Structure formats: structure tokens, C-alpha cells
Amino acid sequence: MPIEVSHLTHCYSEGSALRTVALDDVSFRIENGEFVGIIGHTGSGKSTLVQHLNGLLKPTSGQVLVDGEDLNGEHVNRRALRQHIGLVFQYPEYQLFEETVAKDIAFGPKNQGLTAAEIDERVRYAMECVHLDYQKYAERSPFELSGGQMRRVAIAGVLAMKPSVLILDEPTAGLDPRGRDRILGMLEELHARENVTILMVSHSMDDMARLASRLIVMSDGKVVADGTPREIFMQEDMMTSIGLDIPEAARLCARLRAKGYDLPADLFRPEQLKEQLLRIWKEGSAC
Amino acid sequence: MLNNITMGQYYPVDSKVHRLDPRIKLILTIVFIVIVFMAKTFLGYAVILGFVWLTARLANVPFRMLLRGLKPLRIIIILTFLLNLFFTTGETVWVQFWVIRITKEGFLQAAFYSLRLIFLVIGTSLLTLTTSPVSLSDGIEILLSPLKVIHFPAHELAMMMTIALRFIPTLLEETDKIMKAQMARGADFESGNLLSRAKAMVPLLVPLFVSAFRRAGDLAMAMESRCYHGGEGRTRLRVLKLTRNDWIACGAMAALLALIILEGIFL
Numbered sequence: 001m002p003i004e005v006s007h008l009t010h011c012y013s014e015g016s017a018l019r020t021v022a023l024d025d026v027s028f029r030i031e032n033g034e035f036v037g038i039i040g041h042t043g044s045g046k047s048t049l050v051q052h053l054n055g056l057l058k059p060t061s062g063q064v065l066v067d068g069e070d071l072n073g074e075h076v077n078r079r080a081l082r083q084h085i086g087l088v089f090q091y092p093e094y095q096l097f098e099e100t101v102a103k104d105i106a107f108g109p110k111n112q113g114l115t116a117a118e119i120d121e122r123v124r125y126a127m128e129c130v131h132l133d134y135q136k137y138a139e140r141s142p143f144e145l146s147g148g149q150m151r152r153v154a155i156a157g158v159l160a161m162k163p164s165v166l167i168l169d170e171p172t173a174g175l176d177p178r179g180r181d182r183i184l185g186m187l188e189e190l191h192a193r194e195n196v197t198i199l200m201v202s203h204s205m206d207d208m209a210r211l212a213s214r215l216i217v218m219s220d221g222k223v224v225a226d227g228t229p230r231e232i233f234m235q236e237d238m239m240t241s242i243g244l245d246i247p248e249a250a251r252l253c254a255r256l257r258a259k260g261y262d263l264p265a266d267l268f269r270p271e272q273l274k275e276q277l278l279r280i281w282k283e284g285s286a287c
Numbered sequence: 288m289l290n291n292i293t294m295g296q297y298y299p300v301d302s303k304v305h306r307l308d309p310r311i312k313l314i315l316t317i318v319f320i321v322i323v324f325m326a327k328t329f330l331g332y333a334v335i336l337g338f339v340w341l342t343a344r345l346a347n348v349p350f351r352m353l354l355r356g357l358k359p360l361r362i363i364i365i366l367t368f369l370l371n372l373f374f375t376t377g378e379t380v381w382v383q384f385w386v387i388r389i390t391k392e393g394f395l396q397a398a399f400y401s402l403r404l405i406f407l408v409i410g411t412s413l414l415t416l417t418t419s420p421v422s423l424s425d426g427i428e429i430l431l432s433p434l435k436v437i438h439f440p441a442h443e444l445a446m447m448m449t450i451a452l453r454f455i456p457t458l459l460e461e462t463d464k465i466m467k468a469q470m471a472r473g474a475d476f477e478s479g480n481l482l483s484r485a486k487a488m489v490p491l492l493v494p495l496f497v498s499a500f501r502r503a504g505d506l507a508m509a510m511e512s513r514c515y516h517g518g519e520g521r522t523r524l525r526v527l528k529l530t531r532n533d534w535i536a537c538g539a540m541a542a543l544l545a546l547i548i549l550e551g552i553f554l
Contacts, residue, residue: 056467079473087471094461095468097493107490111473143497157472 001067001084001164001197003053004029008062010048022048024221025062030165030199035191037212037229038201041243045221046201047090050167053199054085083112086163090170092154093147101127101145101153102138108161126160130186148179155183159190165197166190172207184211209233209247209268217244233268249273296356298416303532304346305417309426311533315540316414322540322547323406331550332402338543339409346417356412357405364404371397420452422525429527442518450506458499465494 010023023045030036040046051057052064055071055078064071066081089095098104102123109122127134130152137145142153155171171187172180184207191198191211202208208215208229215232217225219242225232232239233250245251250268253276257263261280267273304312326332343353357364377392415423428445435441466476469490476487 051467054471056470079470079475082471083473087468089464089468089471092468094498095465095472095490095494097490097497107469107474108472111475161473 002029002031003085003165003197004063004065004068005049005052006063006065008049008052008064009060010045010052010057011060014060022221023052023059026218026221026223027062028216028223028226030197032164032197033191033195035198035211035213036200037208037215038199038218039203039205039208039215039244040218042203044218044242046218047169048221049218050087050169050199050201053165053167054082054087056082056087083108083161084163085165085167086158086161088155088158088166088168088171090173091151092158092171093142093150095157096142096150096154099141100139101132101142102134104142104153105156105160108157112161122160122162123156125162126156129159129190130156131182132156148175148182151175151179151183152186155186163196165199167199167201169201170203171200172202172204180207187211205233205245205247206249206270209249217242219243229268230266234266296352296412296415297419298348298352299419300347302345302347302417304342304413304536306530306532307417307536308527308529308533309418309422310429310527311529311536312414312418313423313426313430315536316411318540318544319410320407322544323403323410325547325551326403327551328554329399330554331547332399332406334543334546334550335406338539339406339413342413346413348413348416352416353409353412356408356416360404360408364401367404368397368401371400421449424448424452425523425525425527442521446518454499454502457502458495461498462491462495465491 006027008023008026009021012020012022026045026049038046038049048057052059052071055064058072066085069076071078071081096104098107105123105126106119109119114122123138124134127137132149132152137149137153142150145153151171155168158166168187171183175183187198187200188211190196200207200212212229215225215227215229216223217232217239224242225235225238233246236246236250236254239246246254247268249270249272253263253265253267253273257265263273263276263280267276323335326335339353340350343350372389372393373387375390375393375396377390379391380388381391381394382389418426424445427448428441431439431441431444466474470476474487474490476484476491479487
């Protein structure tokens with residue numbers, strides 16, 4: 001399902017002293033199977049934007065078109081559409097409520113009106129996606145799991161609806177490196193295996209460098225840049241001017257280049273940098 | 288969805304009225320309520336209306352915001368008007384139709400009582416619109432502190448109020464977020480009969496309670512680790528001091544009181 005956002009504007013508390021413009025004339029289009037990263041400083045409108053993409057917020061003006069259909073049109077079944085566009089909120093573990101992990105994951109499919117057998121199959125599928133052992137965890141209470149596990153249960157709760165577009169708002173916030181790696185690996189796999197379109201909001205440029213095939217940069221409710229990670233991360237000045245970093249590897253690369261090392265300008269992944277450094281090292285030792 | 292509920296309807300602009308001492312504002316509001324009850328004629332109400340209008344102007348609060356405070360009470364106000372209109376006995380009959388009998392006295396009394404309610408609401412709204420919840424509970428704490436002699440927990444009460452008020456927006460935001468998260472999973476809060484609607488609240492209430500308790504625990508821990516031990520010997524960051532404007536406000540209210548007393552004697 002391609003998603004098209006055109007001239008989207010959103011104001012909070014319209015018509016009062018507290019009026020704030022959260023989104024200002026935002027336009028872009030997302031094709032099937034893309035892995036898009038949305039980056040921006042706190043308060044740049046990222047979270048507001050993703051809530052528009054499945055109709056939880058209504059635009060003040062502008063449109064969100066899903067499959068060519070206006071999400072806020074009069075005769076659109078928003079509940080049905082929402083199930084194709086899975087949205088994982090920030091800290092999704094706070095939405096868990098059931099007695100067991102399996103029941104909690106089943107909440108979404110149950111709302112879709114599936115049969116008991118289908119629901120069970122979906123729960124197993126979703127738990128497998130997030131690497132939680134069905135035998136071991138299905139009957140446990142979600143509240144006795146670790147933070148990282150709870151988050152994976154919550155993400156499974158959205159995946160169980162088999163959305164064709166998955167939107168995640170800061171899925172790795174507040175997790176330790178291992179928990180973060182797990183989630184990112186899981187998303188990578190999901191994107192490769194099921195060809196799910198993924199839209200991820202994040203602060204972490206390193207996460208983005210690893211996963212995204214396209215980046216949308218937001219600042220003050222506006223899209224300030226839209227392109228491949230390579231294009232974006234080469235504009236270090238623009239990124240620092242809106243309060244963002246470039247990935248660790250890209251920064252190191254830039255500093256080494258400044259010292260006269262022969263490195264390409266467009267490195268932003270640790271593995272790429274490692275390869276190049278090894279090459280230089282070998283050439284150096286060959287002499 | 289939930290952002291049209293304004294809790295603690297503080298209107299955050301800067302003005303002379305906003306900067307008044309919360310203690311003075313609390314006392315003056317109580318005096319104002321007494322004045323509204325003392326007024327006996329429409330002329331008195333005209334004076335009060337002028338006073339309220341002037342205060343609202345000074346406070347930079349649009350009149351629309353004041354009227355918004357009336358909305359939840361509109362049924363009571365309308366009911367008061369209608370009951371007085373139909374059931375007051377009087378001489379000058381205006382309309383007589385079947386069992387309905389509207390007299391001039393009835394109409395005047397109905398208008399008078401409804402106006403009284405409206406003034407009470409507007410007067411107290413002015414207090415809550417111009418005083419932030421925190422300084423309001425500060426004011427309440429100080430005004431109640433003489434009662435500490437009889438072991439009335441003034442500080443604890445004010446602290447509880449402050450915390451409760453502080454967390455209302457947080458919990459509202461949380462509710463909004465959980466609601467949206469469950470809606471993203473296909474939950475339906477809006478349709479169905481009473482039973483299925485009540486059942487639909489479970490996925491909302493359980494996470495909300497869990498997070499409220501978690502927050503309460505965190506807050507208690509944070510307060511204790513900063514050596515909070517109750518009100519005894521505690522000093523304040525913002526010491527309340529009376530300024531010239533506070534005395535002017537008192538003078539203005541005293542003038543209004545005097546006018547209304549004179550009105551009671553001479554009219």
C-alpha cells in the first residue's frame with residue numbers, strides 16, 4: 001500500500017492561546033517495500049506525523065492518501081484501514097493489559113474478527129517474528145517479563161494483525177544495546193522476508209545507518225531533507241544546524257579524511273569503515 | 288479526542304491579575320461570592336457585571352473563556368430559570384395558558400436567580416483562569432495553616448492537591464496515548480451497547496492503572512531521595528509577598544462591597 005502525504009498541516013489547540021503548529025505543509029510519498037527512517041529533533045513533529053498515517057489524528061489541512069484513498073474521507077472505514085497500517089507507539093510496553101502474553105497478542109486479531117484457529121496461528125506467527133519462544137512465554141504474564149521482552153510482546157501485538165505497512169515510533173528508546181540489537185535485527189528480517197513497508201522514527205543515526213533505505217529529515221514541523229542515507233549523512237553541516245548528529249562511523253570517517261587518509265566520503269556504516277580501514281592498513285604494511 | 292477537555296482551566300497569559308498573590312485572590316473570591324448573594328437589585332448586578340468585566344479586561348482573559356466555564360452548568364441554570372419562571376406566584380400576569388402562568392414577578396425572580404448563578408460561576412472561573420493550580424494550592428496551604436494547631440494536615444493536603452493537579456494532564460496524555468495504541472490494534476471505544484463499551488474499557492484501564500501506580504512509586508522514591516519528610520521546617524522557593532497591586536485589588540473589592548451594602552440600605 002503506497003502512502004501519500006500531501007500538504008499536511010496540523011495545529012494543536014487550534015483557536016486558543018496555546019496554539020502550536022506541529023506539522024507545516026508536509027508532503028512525501030512512500031512506495032511498497034521501502035524502509036524509511038524519519039529523523040528529527042525532539043518536537044520536530046515526527047510523532048504527530050506518524051499518528052496521521054493511520055488516521056488517529058485528523059489533519060488541520062491537507063490529505064493522507066492510502067492506496068489512493070483519502071484516509072479522512074467520509075466513507076472510509078478507518079478501523080479496517082488501521083489494520084493494514086500497524087502503528088507501534090513509543091514505549092509500547094505500557095499498552096499491555098492481558099493476563100498472558102498470548103492473550104495480549106491476540107487482542108488485535110480478535111478485533112479483526114478472525115476465528116480462534118486463525119488467531120492462534122497469528123499469535124504463533126507474531127511471537128516467532130519477535131523471537132519469543134511460544135512454549136516458554138505464551139502463558140506467562142506480560143508484567144513479569146523484562147523491559148525488552150515486554151516491548152517485543154507489544155510489537156508482536158501489532159504484527160499479529162499482519163499489517164502491510166509497519167510504523168514504529170522510537171522502537172529502541174530506553175533499551176540496552178542487546179535489546180536494541182534484537183529489535184533492529186527483527187525489523188531487518190521482517191522487511192527482507194515479508195516485504196513489509198517499514199517506517200521508523202528514531203533519534204539514533206546509527207540505527208538508521210544500519211537499516212533505512214531512505215531518510216526523511218524533519219525540523220520544526222517541516223521536511224527539510226528527503227533522500228538516501230548516503231545523501232543525507234554527507235550533509236553534516238545541515239544535520240548539526242537542526243540539532244542532529246551523523247552516525248558515529250561517518251563522523252570518524254570525516255575526521256580521518258581531514259587527517260589525510262584515503263577514504264571515500266560516503267561511509268556511514270561501521271562495517272564499511274572497517275573494511276576500508278583494513279584495506280589501508282594492509283596497503284601500509286605491504287610497503 | 289481528549290484534548291478538548293481543559294482541566295484546571297488556567298489561561299496562561301501575563302497580567303496584573305495573574306500576578307496577584309494567590310492568598311489575596313482566594314480571599315477576594317470568597318468576598319465576591321458573599322457580595323453576589325448580598326446584592327438585592329438588578330442595579331447591584333449591573334455594578335457587579337461592570338466589576339467582573341473590568342477584572343476580565345485587566346486579566347487579559349477573553350470573555351469567551353469566561354462563558355465557557357458556564358457550559359457544564361447550563362442545564363442547572365436553565366432549570367433554575369424555568370422553575371422560577373413557572374412556579375413563582377405574582378400579581379401581574381403576562382401569559383396564561385392551560386396550567387402555565389407566567390407573571391412579571393416570576394420572570395424577574397427567574398432572571399435574578401439565574402444571573403446570580405452565572406455571576407458565581409464567572410467569579411470563581413476568574414480565579415482558576417488567572418491562577419496556576421500550583422500557586423492556588425500554595426495559597427490554600429497558607430490560608431489553612433492556622434488550623435495546624437488542631438492537627439489539621441494543611442501541608443499534606445496542599446501537597447496532595449498539587450500532586451493530583453500536576454498529574455491530571457500527565458494521566459490524560461497517557462489515557463490518550465493508550466487509547467490510540469489500542470485503537471491502532473483495532474479496539475473500538477465508540478460503538479456497541481453499554482456492556483460491550485464497558486468491556487472495551489478494560490484494555491484502557493488496566494495499563495492506565497499500572498502506569499499510575501508505577502508513577503506514584505517513582506515519585507515517592509524521588510521525593511524521599513531528596514529528603515522530603517513532610518511540611519515541618521520546610522521553606523519555600525517562592526515566598527509570597529504582598530505588593531501594591533494586592534492592596535489595590537483589596538481596595539477595589541472593598542469599594543464594590545460598600546456599593547452593594549449601600550444598595551441594600553437605600554434601594
